[in-house]
Amino acid sequence: MTLRDMKVGQKAKIIKIDKGSYAQRRLFEIGLVPGAEVKLLSRHPFRGPLVLQIGNAKIAVGRGIAASVKIELLEN
Amino acid sequence: MAVALIGNPNVGKSSVLNRLCGSSIFVSNYPGTSVEVTKTKFNVVNRDVDIYDTPGIYSLHSPGEEQRVVKEMLKSEDIELILNIVDATNLERNLVLTYELLELGIPVVVVVNQIDRARVMGIKIDPRKMRSLLHSPVILFSAVSGEGLVQLIRVLESGDFAAQIDKPGMGKKVAVDLSLSGRYGERGKGYVIPTETSINEADLERAKKARDTAKFVTTQMKAGQKIWLERIQNILDHPVIGVVLLLFFAYLGFLLLLKSIELSEGPISTVLEPVNRLIGHLISEILPSGIVSSVLSKAVPEGLIIPFTIIMPAMLMVSLLMSILEDTGLLPRYSVALERAGSFFGVSGQAVIPLSLGFGCRTPAILATRIMPSEAERFIVITLLSIVIPCAATLGIMASVVSTFEAYLPVIVLTMLATLTILGFILSRIMPGESVFVYELPPLRLPMWSNVWSKVKVRFSGFFTEVLPLLLLMNIIIRALMESGLLNIFHDMENFTRFLFGIPAEAFVAVLITIFQRYLAPLVLLNLPLTPREATIAITMIALSLPCLPVMVMTVREIGLKGLIKVLIMAFSTSFAVGIILNCILPF
Ligand SMILES: Nc1nc2c(ncn2[C@@H]2O[C@H](COP(=O)(O)OP(=O)(O)OP(=O)(O)O)[C@@H](O)[C@H]2O)c(=O)[nH]1
Numbered sequence: 243m244t245l246r247d248m249k250v251g252q253k254a255k256i257i258k259i260d261k262g263s264y265a266q267r268r269l270f271e272i273g274l275v276p277g278a279e280v281k282l283l284s285r286h287p288f289r290g291p292l293v294l295q296i297g298n299a300k301i302a303v304g305r306g307i308a309a310s311v312k313i314e315l316l317e318n
Numbered sequence: 319m320a321v322a323l324i325g326n327p328n329v330g331k332s333s334v335l336n337r338l339c340g341s342s343i344f345v346s347n348y349p350g351t352s353v354e355v356t357k358t359k360f361n362v363v364n365r366d367v368d369i370y371d372t373p374g375i376y377s378l379h380s381p382g383e384e385q386r387v388v389k390e391m392l393k394s395e396d397i398e399l400i401l402n403i404v405d406a407t408n409l410e411r412n413l414v415l416t417y418e419l420l421e422l423g424i425p426v427v428v429v430v431n432q433i434d435r436a437r438v439m440g441i442k443i444d445p446r447k448m449r450s451l452l453h454s455p456v457i458l459f460s461a462v463s464g465e466g467l468v469q470l471i472r473v474l475e476s477g478d479f480a481a482q483i484d485k486p487g488m489g490k491k492v493a494v495d496l497s498l499s500g501r502y503g504e505r506g507k508g509y510v511i512p513t514e515t516s517i518n519e520a521d522l523e524r525a526k527k528a529r530d531t532a533k534f535v536t537t538q539m540k541a542g543q544k545i546w547l548e549r550i551q552n553i554l555d556h557p558v559i560g561v562v563l564l565l566f567f568a569y570l571g572f573l574l575l576l577k578s579i580e581l582s583e584g585p586i587s588t589v590l591e592p593v594n595r596l597i598g599h600l601i602s603e604i605l606p607s608g609i610v611s612s613v614l615s616k617a618v619p620e621g622l623i624i625p626f627t628i629i630m631p632a633m634l635m636v637s638l639l640m641s642i643l644e645d646t647g648l649l650p651r652y653s654v655a656l657e658r659a660g661s662f663f664g665v666s667g668q669a670v671i672p673l674s675l676g677f678g679c680r681t682p683a684i685l686a687t688r689i690m691p692s693e694a695e696r697f698i699v700i701t702l703l704s705i706v707i708p709c710a711a712t713l714g715i716m717a718s719v720v721s722t723f724e725a726y727l728p729v730i731v732l733t734m735l736a737t738l739t740i741l742g743f744i745l746s747r748i749m750p751g752e753s754v755f756v757y758e759l760p761p762l763r764l765p766m767w768s769n770v771w772s773k774v775k776v777r778f779s780g781f782f783t784e785v786l787p788l789l790l791l792m793n794i795i796i797r798a799l800m801e802s803g804l805l806n807i808f809h810d811m812e813n814f815t816r817f818l819f820g821i822p823a824e825a826f827v828a829v830l831i832t833i834f835q836r837y838l839a840p841l842v843l844l845n846l847p848l849t850p851r852e853a854t855i856a857i858t859m860i861a862l863s864l865p866c867l868p869v870m871v872m873t874v875r876e877i878g879l880k881g882l883i884k885v886l887i888m889a890f891s892t893s894f895a896v897g898i899i900l901n902c903i904l905p906f
């Protein structure tokens with residue numbers, strides 16, 4: 243399962259990022275690291291970006307890149 | 319002695335420095351406000367300390383322009399102390415950089431900023447526990463309330479920074495590999511292109527240490543009741559309602575701009591008229607009668623009308639609206655809302671920030687393109703800025719050309735939008751690249767009026783130091799050229815310009831004047847007898863033409879001469895193509 247398949251309100255743990263090293267680095271620096279917990283806050287229409295909560299920060303990521311982030315859903 | 323402020327984007331580095339030194343570095347509520355290193359002098363117990371404000375970075379080891387300038391500063395300046403500014407509400411991520419900085423061997427003092435906001439959110443941080451883990455002094459700070467300032471000054475006064483560090487061996491400079499190419503293979507122009515897998519063991523370990531530290535030192539109390547600002551933020555961040563609201567705000571801002579020009583024109587003219595008569599009278603009295611006197615006595619009063627009645631209110635309003643957008647945190651919300659639209663142009667959502675800054679003035683906007691994630695995207699944004707975006711002064715004077723000649727406003731607006739679309743489409747094809755959109759949305763904040771005011775002052779001061787003198791000078795030159803008949807030398811071009819663009823030779827000269835400064839060009843038109851059709855074509859060509867001289871200088875600095883030449887070729891072709899096409903399709 244990837245970030246893109248999450249439903250709004252769900253929480254998940256990041257497992258792995260399948261993407262070029264540049265994208266990996268960008269995600270890593272903003273807190274999307276394997277082991278981190280995220281919550282999907284909203285998804286913008288027309289295949290727009292997803293807004294995630296990581297810690298107390300809100301992070302917007304494009305769909306393309308979201309599809310490369312493998313996650314594991316967490317029970318609430 | 320030299321001290322550097324380093325930290326994640328938008329944590330308040332510049333605010334801390336302004337609070338400490340009373341400096342007035344631009345502060346805004348979006349990541350990427352500062353893109354350059356700025357040096358400020360600070361006097362502490364009769365010693366001068368150089369304090370460097372730096373662009374926000376998430377990691378020293380990432381590629382990118384911001385990281386490059388920070389690393390360059392660390393290498394070239396003899397930094398004796400790093401003030402690591404961290405966001406109290408987001409320690410887990412901020413501390414990753416802290417651990418990187420601790421490895422450098424330069425003494426670090428951790429300034430936990432925005433502690434006021436953390437308290438409101440129910441976050442409690444124990445500085446003693448934090449110090450015991452980081453082996454470095456920790457100061458709880460608020461740039462807004464001034465909390466922690468005394469402690470910070472005391473640290474700076476003590477002078478012997480190495481002594482403040484607990485860990486033995488720390489504080490002595492060790493050789494650190496900050497080589498700019500480092501682990502990232504080749505270096506593209508200005509950008510380090512990573513070639514290996516970018517995240518290594520050390521990175522993951524630091525991330526883990528940061529997470530553990532954050533957990534250990536913070537206590538999450540039950541968050542107080544939701545403040546109303548947070549409620550508004552939830553509405554604005556709604557994917558549908560929020561976007562509609564944002565677009566409505568943009569429309570409202572535009573309307574407000576037009577209305578304020580319209581409303582202020584009358585009163586300003588009333589005040590200006592007697593002043594102008596006096597100036598004209600004085601000039602013809604003082605100067606011996608002759609051509610100089612007759613030109614000046616007409617050109618000077620005339621040259622004051624447009625700057626004061628139209629450009630001044632336009633610049634004021636644009637500065638005010640821009641500052642509010644920046645300080646509330648609305649600007650980055652446009653980045654998210656317009657991300658899809660941007661992908662059509664081959665740029666990610668961040669492009670909104672430099673493009674909208676361009677409406678204020680395009681020169682600093684070119685610098686702000688550094689926040690674009692790749693060289694290709696950066697070039698696209700610089701090109702769009704150079705060709706399509708009109709600055710406040712240009713907007714003002716274009717408006718006066720439109721009303722003077724009854725030019726066709728819808729034609730002008732539609733042409734500009736069509737050009738933006740076509741240009742973006744072409745650029746995204748010739749400079750392909752997958753856009754990686756990852757962007758941190760800052761919390762919505764109430765604008766601090768003192769900050770808004772100081773930014774308006776800085777932006778608006780350009781009216782008196784640059785716009786007004788240049789427009790006045792230009793008006794005098796045009797008058798002189800017309801009275802002396804020198805403008806006639808362009809008459810040979812008349813056949814050519816009429817055939818191609820349907821405009822007189824003098825109007826074409828105006829288009830070429832955009833090389834110096836775009837807002838000067840429409841002034842030439844105002845002195846010519848033009849039909850509405852001619853005015854429409856000429857003003858559209860001016861609106862879609864060359865970047866002005868200051869923008870060109872900045873472009874060379876940022877992306878090199880080759881980049882500028884490409885932009886110029888595109889700008890010339892766009893302007894001419896627009897003229898020819900309009901000449902073909904507009905009815906006489
Ligand atoms: N509540 C609160 N807000 C703060 C504090 N310090 C800064 N801010 C706000 O945080 C935002 C960012 O401040 P800046 O000083 O521009 O941050 P920066 O770290 O220099 O940002 P970049 O230059 O983009 O890296 C602004 O809106 C400030 O008003 C603080 O202590 N408390």
Ligand SMILES: [Mg+2]
Binds near residue numbers: 332333373
């Ligand atoms: Mg700053």
